[in-house]
Amino acid sequence: MSPDRVIVKTVGLTKVFKDFWRRDKVAAVQDLNLEVRQGEVFGLLGPNGSGKSTTIKMLLGLLYPTRGRISLFGRPPTDVATKSRIGFLPEESYLYRFLNARETLQLYAKLFRLDAKVRASRIEKLLEMVGLQHQAKRRIGEYSKGMARRIGLAQALINDPDFLILDEPTTGLDPIGTRQIKELIRELASRGKTVLLSSHLLSDVQDVCDRFCILYGGRVQAVGDIDELLRQQGSTQITAPRLKEETIKEIEKLIRLRENKAVTSVEHPTERLEHFFVRIVEEAQASRIATAGVQAGGELPDFLSEDQGETLVETLVSAADRPTVEKATASAPQRAEPQEELDAHVLSDLMETAAPAEHAEHRSQEAVASASDASLAESREAGGSSENTDGDVDRGVIDALLDKSEDRPGG
Amino acid sequence: MGRILTIAHHTVREAFRMKVVMAFAVLILALICGLPFSIQRPNATVTATVQTFLTWSLTPLGVILSFLAVFLGCLSISDEMYHRQIYTLVSKPIPRWQYIVGKWVGVVQVLTGLLIFAGLLTYVMARLLASAEPTDKIDKFTLEQEVLTARAHSSLHIPDFTALAERVLAQLKEEGRYADASASAQRATKVRIAGEYSQRWRAIAPGEVREFEFRNLGLVERSRDKTMQLRYKAKGLGYAQDEVLQTLWVFGDPRDADVYQPDPRRDVMDRYHVIPFPASCVSPNGRLKVRVQNLDHLRREGHPGATIAFEAEEGFEVLYKIGSFEGNMARTLFLIWCRVVLIASLAILSATFLSYPVACLLAFMFYVLSVSGGYVVDALGFGGAQDGVFGVAKPFAKAMLEMVFWVLPKFSKYDGVPTFVEGRNVTLMWDLLAFGKLVLFLSTIILLIACIVFRRRQVAELSV
Numbered sequence: 001m002s003p004d005r006v007i008v009k010t011v012g013l014t015k016v017f018k019d020f021w022r023r024d025k026v027a028a029v030q031d032l033n034l035e036v037r038q039g040e041v042f043g044l045l046g047p048n049g050s051g052k053s054t055t056i057k058m059l060l061g062l063l064y065p066t067r068g069r070i071s072l073f074g075r076p077p078t079d080v081a082t083k084s085r086i087g088f089l090p091e092e093s094y095l096y097r098f099l100n101a102r103e104t105l106q107l108y109a110k111l112f113r114l115d116a117k118v119r120a121s122r123i124e125k126l127l128e129m130v131g132l133q134h135q136a137k138r139r140i141g142e143y144s145k146g147m148a149r150r151i152g153l154a155q156a157l158i159n160d161p162d163f164l165i166l167d168e169p170t171t172g173l174d175p176i177g178t179r180q181i182k183e184l185i186r187e188l189a190s191r192g193k194t195v196l197l198s199s200h201l202l203s204d205v206q207d208v209c210d211r212f213c214i215l216y217g218g219r220v221q222a223v224g225d226i227d228e229l230l231r232q233q234g235s236t237q238i239t240a241p242r243l244k245e246e247t248i249k250e251i252e253k254l255i256r257l258r259e260n261k262a263v264t265s266v267e268h269p270t271e272r273l274e275h276f277f278v279r280i281v282e283e284a285q286a287s288r289i290a291t292a293g294v295q296a297g298g299e300l301p302d303f304l305s306e307d308q309g310e311t312l313v314e315t316l317v318s319a320a321d322r323p324t325v326e327k328a329t330a331s332a333p334q335r336a337e338p339q340e341e342l343d344a345h346v347l348s349d350l351m352e353t354a355a356p357a358e359h360a361e362h363r364s365q366e367a368v369a370s371a372s373d374a375s376l377a378e379s380r381e382a383g384g385s386s387e388n389t390d391g392d393v394d395r396g397v398i399d400a401l402l403d404k405s406e407d408r409p410g411g
Numbered sequence: 412m413g414r415i416l417t418i419a420h421h422t423v424r425e426a427f428r429m430k431v432v433m434a435f436a437v438l439i440l441a442l443i444c445g446l447p448f449s450i451q452r453p454n455a456t457v458t459a460t461v462q463t464f465l466t467w468s469l470t471p472l473g474v475i476l477s478f479l480a481v482f483l484g485c486l487s488i489s490d491e492m493y494h495r496q497i498y499t500l501v502s503k504p505i506p507r508w509q510y511i512v513g514k515w516v517g518v519v520q521v522l523t524g525l526l527i528f529a530g531l532l533t534y535v536m537a538r539l540l541a542s543a544e545p546t547d548k549i550d551k552f553t554l555e556q557e558v559l560t561a562r563a564h565s566s567l568h569i570p571d572f573t574a575l576a577e578r579v580l581a582q583l584k585e586e587g588r589y590a591d592a593s594a595s596a597q598r599a600t601k602v603r604i605a606g607e608y609s610q611r612w613r614a615i616a617p618g619e620v621r622e623f624e625f626r627n628l629g630l631v632e633r634s635r636d637k638t639m640q641l642r643y644k645a646k647g648l649g650y651a652q653d654e655v656l657q658t659l660w661v662f663g664d665p666r667d668a669d670v671y672q673p674d675p676r677r678d679v680m681d682r683y684h685v686i687p688f689p690a691s692c693v694s695p696n697g698r699l700k701v702r703v704q705n706l707d708h709l710r711r712e713g714h715p716g717a718t719i720a721f722e723a724e725e726g727f728e729v730l731y732k733i734g735s736f737e738g739n740m741a742r743t744l745f746l747i748w749c750r751v752v753l754i755a756s757l758a759i760l761s762a763t764f765l766s767y768p769v770a771c772l773l774a775f776m777f778y779v780l781s782v783s784g785g786y787v788v789d790a791l792g793f794g795g796a797q798d799g800v801f802g803v804a805k806p807f808a809k810a811m812l813e814m815v816f817w818v819l820p821k822f823s824k825y826d827g828v829p830t831f832v833e834g835r836n837v838t839l840m841w842d843l844l845a846f847g848k849l850v851l852f853l854s855t856i857i858l859l860i861a862c863i864v865f866r867r868r869q870v871a872e873l874s875v
Binding site: 017057060061081083095099103108110113152 | 413414417421424425428429494495496497498499500501502503504505506869870871873
C-alpha cells in the first residue's frame with residue numbers, strides 16, 4: 001500500500017437537514033472536500049455545531065449526504081466489507097446499560113465474525129489495555145462516564161481496524177485516561193493505522209495529529225499540516241536548567257551582540273498540572289491503594305498490528321512501501337530534531353562565551369528564554385506593550401524592523 | 412446467519428435483563444394459577460370448570476402475548492434509536508436487513524418461550540382441575556369424551572336439491588307464476604327453493620321415521636369399545652321455548668354394521684344434545700346410517716305432536732376421537748403463535764420509521780382491526796342512508812376499510828380456542844394454513860418492507 005494512499009475522500013459533500021415539509025432547515029455540512037491518507041492522524045476541529053459529527057455520521061453511513069460523494073477505502077460508506085475495517089468511538093459511549101464490559105465486547109466481536117479463540121483473547125487484552133479487567137463483570141449502567149468511555153474505546157478496537165474514527169475521545173476521561181488515549185492514538189498511527197480524530201479540545205489535536213482541518217458553519221476554514229500551520233516563524237525558544245541572573249544577562253548580551261536582537265522574556269515555568277496529576281496517581285497505583293474505578297491501563301495489545309487482518313498478498317505487496325510503521329517513531333522526532341540541534345548549537349556557543357555557571361543546585365528548575373528582534377526589545381524598554389503573541393503582528397513588525405536593520409552597517 | 416443470531420440473542424438477553432419477560436411471565440403465572448380460584452363454583456361440573464378454565468386462560472394468553480409482541484417489537488428497535496446504541500451497531504459490518512431479521516427472530520424467540528411456558532402451565536393446571544371428583548357418571552364421561560380429547564366431525568349428508576329446484580322453477584314459469592326473467596334473480600330463487608327442500612327434508616312429522624346419513628368416517632376405528640357421539644339441536648315447529656321433544660334413535664345399517672338403539676329420548680328443544688353410540692355402527696365404507704322417529708305425538712294423550720326440525724352443519728353432526736388432548740392443545744397454541752408472530756412483524760415494521768409510542772399505537776391499531784375482523788365493515792353497512800357529512804363519508808370509509816381487510820387477516824379465522832375447548836380437533840391443515848398465510852406470506856412481506864424502509868432510513872438525527 002502506498003503511504004499516500006487516500007483512505008477517506010469526500011468530494012463536494014453537503015448535508016442539508018429538511019423539515020417535515022421538505023424545506024431546507026439546517027445546512028450542517030457544505031461542499032466539504034477532504035482527504036485522509038493512510039497512516040496519518042487527521043484532526044477534525046471546530047466549535048460546537050460546526051458539522052464535525054455530521055461529517056463523521058456520513059462517513060459511517062448513519063446519515064446520507066444531500067449532495068457529494070464519500071469514499072472509504074475506495075468504496076461507499078454503506079459497504080459492509082468496508083465497515084469491517086473501521087473502528088468507531090462515538091461522541092458518547094452509546095452502550096447497553098444491561099450488559100457488562102465483557103458481554104459488550106463479545107457482542108461487537110461477534111458482529112465481526114471473529115473466531116471464538118481470537119475473540120476471547122482480544123477481549124482480555126483490550127480489557128487489560130483500558131484498565132477494566134477487574135470491573136469486567138459489572139453492568140455498564142453502573143460505570144462512571146470515563147469507564148464507559150474506555151469500554152467504548154475497547155469496542156472500537158475489537159476488530160483491529162485499519163481506520164479508526166474517534167469522536168471526542170477524551171470527553172469524560174480523567175487526565176490519565178486522556179494521556180493514555182493520546183499515547184494510544186500515536187501508537188496506533190505508528191503501527192500503520194489511520195485515525196480520524198474529531199475534537200474541540202485543541203490541545204488533544206495538537207498533541208497527536210499530523211494534519212487537521214477546521215470546520216465552521218459546515219465549511220472547511222483551514223486545512224493542512226499541523227507543524228506548518230502552527231509554527232511561529234519569528235521566535236526561538238531555548239530551555240535550560242535554572243541559570244544564574246549573571247548568566248542570563250551574559251546570554252542577553254551575546255544575543256544582542258551576535259543577532260542584534262533582544263530577549264523578550266525570561267521565565268521559570270511551573271510544572272504542568274496534567275503531569276503533576278498523572279505522577280501523583282501513578283504513585284498511588286504503585287502503592288496499591290484500593291479503588292472501584294479503573295486500574296492502571298496496560299500496553300497496547302499486540303493484535304493491533306499493521307499485519308493483522310490483511311491477506312498474505314496484501315502484506316507482501318504493501319510491506320515494501322509502508323513507511324507509516326516508522327511514522328510515529330520517526331515523525332515526531334523529525335519535527336523536533338532540527339530545532340533541538342539548532343538550540344543546542346546556540347546554547348553551546350552561548351556557554352562558551354559566557355562565564356561558567358554553577359547550576360547544579362538549581363537542577364529542578366528550568367529557565368526559558370525567548371529571543372526576538374532587538375527593536376522589539378527596544379520598544380519594550382521604551383514602555384511599549386510587554387508581549388505580543390500574535391504571530392501576524394509580530395511578523396509585520398519584524399519585517400519592518402528587518403528592513404531597517406539591513407540598512408545598518410554590519411547588521 | 413451468525414450476525415442474525417447474534418442480534419437475536421442480544422434481543423432475547425435485553426428482554427430478560429430489562430425485566431420485560433419477567434413482568435409478562437408473572438402476569439401469565441398470576442392469570443393461569445389464579446383462574447381456578449375464581450371460576451370454581453360449588454355445584455359446577457368438573458367438565459364445565461375445565462372448559463371455563465381453558466377458555467379463560469388461552470384466550471387472554473393470546474391477547475397478552477400480542478401485547479408483548481407489540482411492546483417488544485417496537486421497543487427492540489425504537490429504544491436503540493432513542494438511546495443511539497444503533498450508531499455503534501450499524502457502523503459494524505452488519506447489513507441492515509440482517510439487523511431487522513435478527514430483531515424479529517429475537518422477539519419471536521421470546522414470544523415462543525413464553526408461549527411454551529404458558530402452555531405447560533395451562534396443561535398442568537387443566538389436568539389438576541380434571542383430576543377432581545366428577546359430580547356424576549355423565550360428568551366423567553363428558554369430560555373424557557368431549558373435552559380432554561380431539562374429535563373429528565362429520566356433518567349430515569344433505570342430498571342435492573338443485574335439480575329438483577330447477578324443475579320446480581320451470582313448472583312455476585310454465586304456470587305463469589314466476590315472471591322475473593333476470594338470470595341472477597332466477598339463481599337466487601333456485602337457491603331458496605333448494606334450501607326450503609333441505610329444511611323440509613330435515614323435518615320429521617309426528618310418528619314418521621327419517622333415515623339420515625353421515626359420510627367420510629373412514630378414519631373411525633370401528634370397534635364396539637370405542638364410542639362416538641351424535642350431537643344435534645332440534646326445534647318443535649309451533650312450540651314455544653323449553654318444550655320437550657320425544658324421539659327414538661337407531662344407529663347403524665343392519666346389512667354391514669352393528670345396530671344400536673338407545674332408549675327413547677326426551678330432550679329440551681333448541682339446545683344441543685349428545686347421544687353416545689358404539690363406533691361399530693359405522694359401515695366399512697365409512698358411512699353411518701341414523702334413523703330417527705318422531706314420537707312427540709306419544710308424549711301426551713290426545714296431543715297431535717309437533718314436527719321436529721333438525722339444524723344443519725354443527726347442529727347435526729357425528730363426532731369421533733381422532734387424537735389426543737395434548738396434541739390438540741399444541742396445535743391450538745401453534746395457532747396463537749402464528750398470530751403473535753404476525754403482530755411482532757407489524758410492530759417491527761412500525762418501529763423502523765416511527766418513534767416508540769407512535770409505533771406501538773400503529774401496531775395496536777392493526778391488532779385491533781385484525782381481531783375485530785369484518786365486524787367494523789359490517790357495522791358500517793347497517794342502518795339506512797344518512798344525511799350530511801356522515802352520509803357522504805360512510806361509503807368511502809366502508810370502501811377503505813374493505814381494502815384494509817383485504818390485506819389484513821381476520822384473526823377469528825385462526826382462533827382455535829373455542830374448537831379446542833369443545834374437544835374438537837384443531838387440524839394440522841388449519842395450523843399449516845395459518846403458518847402459510849400469517850407467517851410465511853404476510854410476515855415475510857411485512858419484514859421485507861421493514862428491511863427496505865430501514866435500509867433507506869437515516870439512523871442518526873440532526874445534531875447541529
